[in-house]
Amino acid sequence: MDTASIAPSTAVSGARARAGLIGRTSPVLAVAGGLIVLQLALRGWVAGSGYFYWDDLILVGRAGRYPLLSADLLLHDHDGHFMPLAFAVAWAVTKAAPLVWAVPAISMLAGQLAVSLSVLRMLRLLLGVRWALLIPLTFFLFSPVTLPAFAWWSAALNALPLQFALAWVIGDALLLVRGGRVRYAVSGVVVLAVALLYFEKSVIIPFVAFAVATLAHYVDGRAAAVREVARRGMRLWVGSGLVLLCWLAAYLAVVGVGGPRHNPEDMRDWLPHATSLGLVPALVGGPWRWERWLPAAPWADPPGAAVLAAWLVLIAVVALTIHRRRRVWPVWLLAAGYVLVMQLPVAVVRGGPNTAAEIMQSLRYFADLGVTFAVVGALVLRASPRRASRASSRRVAIPLLTLFVVSSLCSTYTFVRSWSPSPTKTYLANVKSSLAHWDGAPLLEQEVPWDVLNPLAYPQNLTSRVLAPIAAPGTFADSTPHLRMITDTGAIVEAQVWWNRRILPGPEPGCGYRIRGDNPILIPLDGPMLDHEWTVQLNYLADEDAQLTVSMEHGRPVKVPLGQGLHTVFVRLIGSGSNLRLTSGDPRLSLCLGSGPVGVASYDN
Incomplete structure (x- = not known):
C-alpha cells in the first residue's frame, strides 16, 4: 500500500502539518477552544451544585490533623489507595480555606482544564489540525462517562491526574516514535511518575500509550508496527518500566496486598451492570436517569428501552466504521479489551458481601474511558476510507454529534439534580456557626451523622477528625465538666447520660x-x-x-x-x-x- 496516499497520515506528518496547515489552523482550534470553554462552564455548574462528600471529609480531616511533610498524611493507606500527591493537594486546599467548598471546586475546574488541553494535544497529534478532530474532542468534553468522577472531589483527585497523564503520555509516545527526541521520553516518564503518586490505576498508562502508538502505525498501513514502535520508543518504555518498579516497591510497603473480597458468582452480576447499565449508555450520551439513596453517590439507572437503543447504536457505529474504514477492527478490539480489563480490578477489589452491584454503575471508576474512546475515535478517523465519501460523512456526522451533545446535557442535568442534595452542607454550616461561639468547655467525642459520613468509615467519622480543620485546640477531649453534643443538623445542645x-x-x-x-x-x-x-x-x-x-x-x-x-x-x-x-x-x-x-x-x- 502507498502510505503517502493516506489522508490522515499526511495530516499528522510533522513538517507538512506545521508548514502547510497554518492557514487552516485558527478556525479549528478556535472552535476547539470554544468547546473547552463551554465544557468548563458546564462543569463549573456541576461543581457549584456539589459539596464535600464522604471521602472528602476524610481527606480534609487528615489535612487538619497532620503537617504536610508527615508520613501519617502522605503515606496513609486510604482504603487500598496509595496517593501522597492527592493528600498533598487536599492539605493545601484545606489550609487555604478550611471546609470552604469554593476552593476544591476551583481546583477541580483547573484540573479539568488541564485534562481537556492534554486531550486536545493528543488528538491534534493523531489527526492533525482538521475539522474531524472536533468529533472525538466533543465526545470527551461532554460525555457523561467522566462526570461522576469529576463531581466528587476526592474521586477527581484520582481521576483528573490519570486522564491528564494518559493523554499526555500517549502524545509523548507519538512524538517520540515520530521524531525520536529524548525530551518526549523524559516528559512521558516524569508525567507517569507524578500520576502514579495520585492514583495507582496510572500503571495502565505506558501500556495504553504503546498500544495507541502501535495502532496509529497500523492504521497508516505501515509494516512491523509493533517492532517499530518498540524500537523508536525504547527510552520511554524502559523509563516507564523503571518507574513502575520503584512505585510498586513503595506501594507494597505502604498498602501491601490483600486477598480478593469478591464472590466469583457475583461477577456475573457486576460486569453486566457496569457495561449494559453504565458504560454503554454513557458512550452514547446516557444514562439519562440516575438513582440515589442517601448517603450513596448516584448511579446510572437507564430505562430498559434506552439500554437496548444504546447497544444498537454502538453496534451500528462499530459495524459502519469497520465497513467504511480500512484496518480499524484492531482498534475496536482494543476498546473492548480495555473495557473488560478496566472493570475486573474494581469488581475484585471493591466486591464483597456488603457491597452492592450498583457501585459499578456509578461510573466514577471509569473516567479514563473518556480518554480511551476519544483515542478510539481518532484512530478510526485517522484510518483511510475505503472510498471517498467526505460530503455524505459530514452530513451524517454533524446531526449525530449534535444529538450526542444534547443527550449528554440531559444526562448531566439529571445527574446534578440527583447529586446536589447534601445533608453535609447544612451540618457543616451549622457546626461552623456553633463553634464560632464555643465557650471553652470541651466537647466529648462523637460520630458525625450517618448521612454525613457512614459508620463504616470509623474512626474517620469522629467529630474531632472531620472537624479538625475548623476546630480550635481543646475543642474535643475525653472528659468535660459540661456535657453537650452536636446534633444531626450541626447545632451544639445540652445533653445528658442515659442510664444504661x-x-x-x-x-x-x-x-x-x-x-x-x-x-x-x-x-x-x-x-x-x-x-x-x-x-x-x-x-x-x-x-x-x-x-x-x-x-x-x-x-x-x-x-x-x-x-x-x-x-x-x-x-x-x-x-x-x-x-x-x-x-x-x-x-x-x-x-x-x-x-x-x-x-x-x-x-x-
Whole structure:
C-alpha cells in the first residue's frame, strides 16, 4: 500500500502539518477552544451544585490533623489507595480555606482544564489540525462517562491526574516514535511518575500509550508496527518500566496486598451492570436517569428501552466504521479489551458481601474511558476510507454529534439534580456557626451523622477528625465538666447520660467511695456492659485539684482533670465489664465519689 496516499497520515506528518496547515489552523482550534470553554462552564455548574462528600471529609480531616511533610498524611493507606500527591493537594486546599467548598471546586475546574488541553494535544497529534478532530474532542468534553468522577472531589483527585497523564503520555509516545527526541521520553516518564503518586490505576498508562502508538502505525498501513514502535520508543518504555518498579516497591510497603473480597458468582452480576447499565449508555450520551439513596453517590439507572437503543447504536457505529474504514477492527478490539480489563480490578477489589452491584454503575471508576474512546475515535478517523465519501460523512456526522451533545446535557442535568442534595452542607454550616461561639468547655467525642459520613468509615467519622480543620485546640477531649453534643443538623445542645447502667451507692455514708493513694479501686456497676463507647457521669468531692485515671474494667484508661470541691465530670470511655477502674496517682488526694449513670450520651430531639 502507498502510505503517502493516506489522508490522515499526511495530516499528522510533522513538517507538512506545521508548514502547510497554518492557514487552516485558527478556525479549528478556535472552535476547539470554544468547546473547552463551554465544557468548563458546564462543569463549573456541576461543581457549584456539589459539596464535600464522604471521602472528602476524610481527606480534609487528615489535612487538619497532620503537617504536610508527615508520613501519617502522605503515606496513609486510604482504603487500598496509595496517593501522597492527592493528600498533598487536599492539605493545601484545606489550609487555604478550611471546609470552604469554593476552593476544591476551583481546583477541580483547573484540573479539568488541564485534562481537556492534554486531550486536545493528543488528538491534534493523531489527526492533525482538521475539522474531524472536533468529533472525538466533543465526545470527551461532554460525555457523561467522566462526570461522576469529576463531581466528587476526592474521586477527581484520582481521576483528573490519570486522564491528564494518559493523554499526555500517549502524545509523548507519538512524538517520540515520530521524531525520536529524548525530551518526549523524559516528559512521558516524569508525567507517569507524578500520576502514579495520585492514583495507582496510572500503571495502565505506558501500556495504553504503546498500544495507541502501535495502532496509529497500523492504521497508516505501515509494516512491523509493533517492532517499530518498540524500537523508536525504547527510552520511554524502559523509563516507564523503571518507574513502575520503584512505585510498586513503595506501594507494597505502604498498602501491601490483600486477598480478593469478591464472590466469583457475583461477577456475573457486576460486569453486566457496569457495561449494559453504565458504560454503554454513557458512550452514547446516557444514562439519562440516575438513582440515589442517601448517603450513596448516584448511579446510572437507564430505562430498559434506552439500554437496548444504546447497544444498537454502538453496534451500528462499530459495524459502519469497520465497513467504511480500512484496518480499524484492531482498534475496536482494543476498546473492548480495555473495557473488560478496566472493570475486573474494581469488581475484585471493591466486591464483597456488603457491597452492592450498583457501585459499578456509578461510573466514577471509569473516567479514563473518556480518554480511551476519544483515542478510539481518532484512530478510526485517522484510518483511510475505503472510498471517498467526505460530503455524505459530514452530513451524517454533524446531526449525530449534535444529538450526542444534547443527550449528554440531559444526562448531566439529571445527574446534578440527583447529586446536589447534601445533608453535609447544612451540618457543616451549622457546626461552623456553633463553634464560632464555643465557650471553652470541651466537647466529648462523637460520630458525625450517618448521612454525613457512614459508620463504616470509623474512626474517620469522629467529630474531632472531620472537624479538625475548623476546630480550635481543646475543642474535643475525653472528659468535660459540661456535657453537650452536636446534633444531626450541626447545632451544639445540652445533653445528658442515659442510664444504661449506674454506679452503685458506695459503702461509706456521706462519701460513697473514698479514693485515696495510688492503688486502683474497682467501682461496681449494677450490671455488665458490652465492649462499646460509653459516657460516665462522675459526681465527686475533691479536697484539691488533681488528676484521676478512669477506665472500664476492660478498656483503655483516660486521664481526667478534677477541680477542688463538689463537681460533676463526664468521661468518654471505650471498653466493657461490670466495674469502673479508678486510680488517683496522688497519695495526698482524698476523693469522694457518689452514684451516677453510665451509658450513652443523648440529647432531646
